[in-house]
Amino acid sequence: MDEDVDYMAVRPIHEMRFAEFANAIVPGGGAYLSRGDLTPRDDHARLATLWNIADRRVTHYVAWRRSPLLAQALPPNARRYEFHDVELCETTSALGLDSKSQQDIGKTAELVAIRMAWLAAVQSHGQQLVDEGRNESFDDGVADDFVRLSCQWMAHPWVKLQLLEYRTKKLAQQPAAAPVFSSDPSWPNTQVIVAESYQAQNEADYLAERESIDYWLNKFDTENRGWSSAFAIDAWDAADDIVIAKAKIDALERLLDSQRKHVQNLEQVVKQNKRRDAELFSNHSKPGRPHVSPKRQAIAQQFTAKWVKSLMTTLEVKSCARLEDIVRNSSQRNWRRWLSGHAVPTQSSLTDLQAAKVVRGQKKGLSLKDIATTPTYDELLQLVRLVPLSQGRLPSGLGLWAKP
Known part of the structure; x- marks a missing residue:
């Protein structure tokens, strides 16, 4: 039986210790160039924003494409996360990684997303207990993990182990990982943002993955971003901004x-x-x-x-x-x-x-x-x-x- 099916059939997420959940869920995603300004949460403030096309940021996104069944048990707001690189710089440094490396920031995004997803699932179940008036408590281990991840999550043993394995793997790479820049002479200083594509491990996961519209949105968006020059990037940005501006109007x-x-x-x-x-x-x-x-x-x-x-x-x-x-x-x-x-x-x-x-x-x-x-x-x-x-x-x- 598939590993995801075992977890889903025997242990709901709110009964799983954090390390158990983190080892079962498999993050997938990548990074893409996005507008420089952080999108305001207030809708009225968002309507007043303008896109400074010259000020781009790298946005890292994390989804659970290789764990579709486990991901379906998560609250809807925990099934995909997006982070601007500037949001993750301080956390990346606190983890002992290089805040100037998009690769290290990407690793931070994965760790943060896994933590947030587990917390969201536990909180959602707790709210359900309150709404239904049920007097139940969490397992002591789950409660301990919840407190630890809410306060000092970087000190959690699973997080420390992940960082150790990541640093070891990175040091073993020859040559050392470094930002990749375009070789096109018309725009040689543009950093190339490489998004890793994940494929489902078996036929059941593959079929489940393709049933999600989010899968196709990401697939088509990634394919459309196969630009040949900086001019193509500017044209795409301008066309996208026209659509956004008309919607705002x-x-x-x-x-x-x-x-x-x-x-x-x-x-x-x-x-x-x-x-x-x-x-x-x-x-x-x-x-x-x-x-x-x-x-x-x-x-x-x-x-x-x-x-x-x-x-x-x-x-x-x-x-x-x-x-x-x-x-x-x-x-x-x-x-x-x-x-x-x-x-x-x-x-x-x-x-x-x-x-x-x-x-x-x-x-x-x-x-x-x-x-x-x-x-x-x-x-x-x-x-x-x-x-x-x-x-x-x-x-x-x-x-x-x-x-x-």
Whole structure:
């Protein structure tokens, strides 16, 4: 009977000691060139990222292609792992390996993936016990391994043995393993990333492996990356980025539509609050237009003038007319009144300037809010929002009156 079948038929993963599991599971995978920036976990942050095509990283992936039956017993998130090389450098050094060697980083990826997969399986079973209200405990050996791998996993005997065998094998190689660089004269400094391909050991494993879509995705992706030159790499990256960018545009448009609806709902809440405010407090001469504290108004005028002066200094302009000329969709009249302290920008007028871009000079292309000033654009906007204050009460719309 197949070794995987023996393990699966007799011992579930949560009953296996770590060394037993680690010896039974066989990592397979390799490495490929990927985008340089680490993908943000937050989806909104991911939508805002751009691919710097010149800053590539090596991504190491680990799957369990030669242990398909054992891998199927793992939680779905433990069936494949991907690590950027920069994520593994510190761990590789801590293991006593060379963090500048992609081969050593690849070994680290295997060890980390095996540890994470076993922990995930044990944690998944523990959560299942809690959900079902079952009062069961793990075997003492399993519990001991779980604590050890959660705290000082590099000191585990199995990990130490793997490192010893790896170093011994590496030293025996002649010549010593070294990065392989392309011999193509058009791009001689490009390091060649070699992905090792694994074949199933028997017919049953082979058939099971081919039933997984993940197998075909990896196979086709690897075959498509058989580039002949650096130009082919750039063309592939650019085509891939176009697909990603279009998907992001669709997602951002959906997000924008939802935000517009959210703003409309909030505007209704503001109107309801202002009407209720006028009903409750008859001293409001003009409903919806709170009184302004003269003291706050003076402070806002002071910092508005400082902001305009700082902006003019940063943009190297000496007149409000010139400021209007280089800041798109801005008004010389407003700049002059804000600079002289005769007026404070309204919240809406200041918000309209948020995306205004500089069209000339060293800061060309920058949005107004992204230019370093004292105070900053965001600080001034916050101050302007806080200035209106009805006498002795909270700003209209901030009380506990109308609900959305």
